[in-house]
């Protein structure tokens with residue numbers, strides 16, 4: 001195959017890919033229209049579990065969006081060359097994932113038609129409103145940052161823009177964590193630990209997404225990532241995954257010993273059914289221990305697939321973690337009268353049930369597709385391919 | 401002096417209209433939010449409406465308050481218990497240590513420091529000067545953050561279209577709602593429907609009144625007997641108090 005016919009095939013594959021991702025995004029939008037037409041009664045969400053599958057997707061995307069920018073920060077703010085070459089892609093992914101996450105969040109509202117109301121009425125005491133402002137600002141700052149990186153004339157400002165984005169991103173993830181951390185009445189959430197935990201989760205999920213996307217891009221272009229680069233990134237991911245594990249342990253221990261939420265902890269860790277399974281199998285085994293073993297396996301850096309699959313597992317584990325946090329946290333009933341058993345027609349005192357319906361799942365997937373679409377098109381049109389070390393990279397396209 | 405200065409009169413007229421407009425505007429919004437306070441007359445912070453519920457007079461199995469609320473506010477079951485709104489519900493309690501049981505109605509506690517109002521991104525959740533906590537259905541975007549924040553599970557999300565609404569109590573799919581303390585009745589010097597129904601059944605477990613007035617029946621009872629605020633540890637200063645638990 002010569003390079004020309006390879007290009008042709010590659011081009012049609014690109015259009016096919018855009019079409020498929022676009023279709024998934026359209027289906028997601030359709031699902032949200034269906035939910036709005038019929039009301040949330042067609043979802044699995046109810047008056048007990050008020051935030052469901054869409055929120056799991058949205059929170060994951062938003063948290064990872066902030067974390068994926070870490071790659072750029074390490075490059076610009078801390079001056080590491082191999083990360084610098086990856087900064088544009090990292091900025092692009094940040095914008096794409098935030099856009100996907102916010103779309104899901106917005107389309108899940110009871111009244112998505114009131115977007116203007118949401119943009120014009122602010123209660124400044126609300127962390128939620130603060131988040132809306134931080135998200136909007138994030139788009140602009142990262143856009144400016146991308147501009148300073150991609151326009152030669154602006155390169156000199158890149159360090160400052162990068163620093164601004166770095167600080168903004170920390171504030172943003174702190175605020176996202178605080179959406180939950182300030183819910184004092186709920187056993188699962190009333191913890192100051194949630195804000196820093198969200199930051200470290202964002203580092204881990206963001207880097208995992210970056211590695212996954214980068215692997216796909218290199219493979220798509222028939223390139224092989226330099227081993228040294230791969231080694232650094234996999235070690236960093238390993239550190240982040242361990243840090244999330246550490247925070248998870250501290251979170252549960254403080255809940256047990258300090259906050260005395262024994263019944264809640266028992267529910268998540270021992271007899272919470274799906275939540276217990278998702279915690280132990282999803283988050284801990286698949287999302288933490290397995291990738292750690294793979295990342296720190298002696299020759300891991302030599303094996304592309306190993307690092308790629310480890311990153312993929314971190315993403316799956318992250319989704320499980322957020323599911324347990326958001327849904328599991330609500331499934332456990334509020335203790336309105338501590339020291340008493342409660343029962344009522346409104347399900348007081350009972351474990352609340354939730355079975356996600358197809359439309360809400362499709363809406364969440366639609367958000368991922370939007371992020372994917374933005375990334376795929378931008379990578380094609382503009383110059384986002386990390387390009388540091390072509391000396392080490394062998395061109396694998398065979399011209400026979 | 402027979403000649404009238406028309407330009408001056410016109411000016412005053414215009415001024416009066418403008419002032420009236422300003423005064424009426426909040427009244428109009430309030431009316432839309434489920435109430436019947438005469439236009440222009442704002443709720444006064446001199447009052448703080450509250451309720452005292454005596455659980456020793458409340459009997460398990462009695463649902464009169466719930467039924468009355470449903471009728472008054474047009475909150476009906478649609479056969480979807482998981483998603484049907486409940487503004488007031490009966491809770492049966494059993495003390496873990498002593499085994500003693502209680503039965504009582506639970507609804508929005510009309511907190512003086514309401515978490516639902518703090519978290520609401522648009523300001524749709526608000527507290528009136530007289531302490532009644534309401535949702536402005538015109539700016540609620542249905543994010544449900546207030547439901548996450550309320551410690552009493554007092555709020556419901558409207559999951560589907562509802563018909564047969566009470567014109568005084570507009571409700572709508574996609575918004576959050578809760579007990580309004582029957583604000584439309586209170587503003588007409590009536591008692592909330594639940595309180596009236598409880599008294600009509602000769603139970604008299606619910607007492608409504610002004611917590612700010614030391615001479616009101618409710619204030620006197622609170623000054624005399626041991627009463628509790630539910631989850632007092634959260635320090636929300638609830639307007640609904642309980643006796644006997």
Ligand code: SF4
Nearest residue numbers: 508509511514516550
């Ligand atoms: S009881 Fe709940 S809904 Fe009512 S004022 Fe307090 S926090 Fe808000």
Ligand code: SF4
Nearest residue numbers: 520540541543544546
């Ligand atoms: S659901 Fe409505 S009232 Fe509740 S926090 Fe959101 S906007 Fe405010």
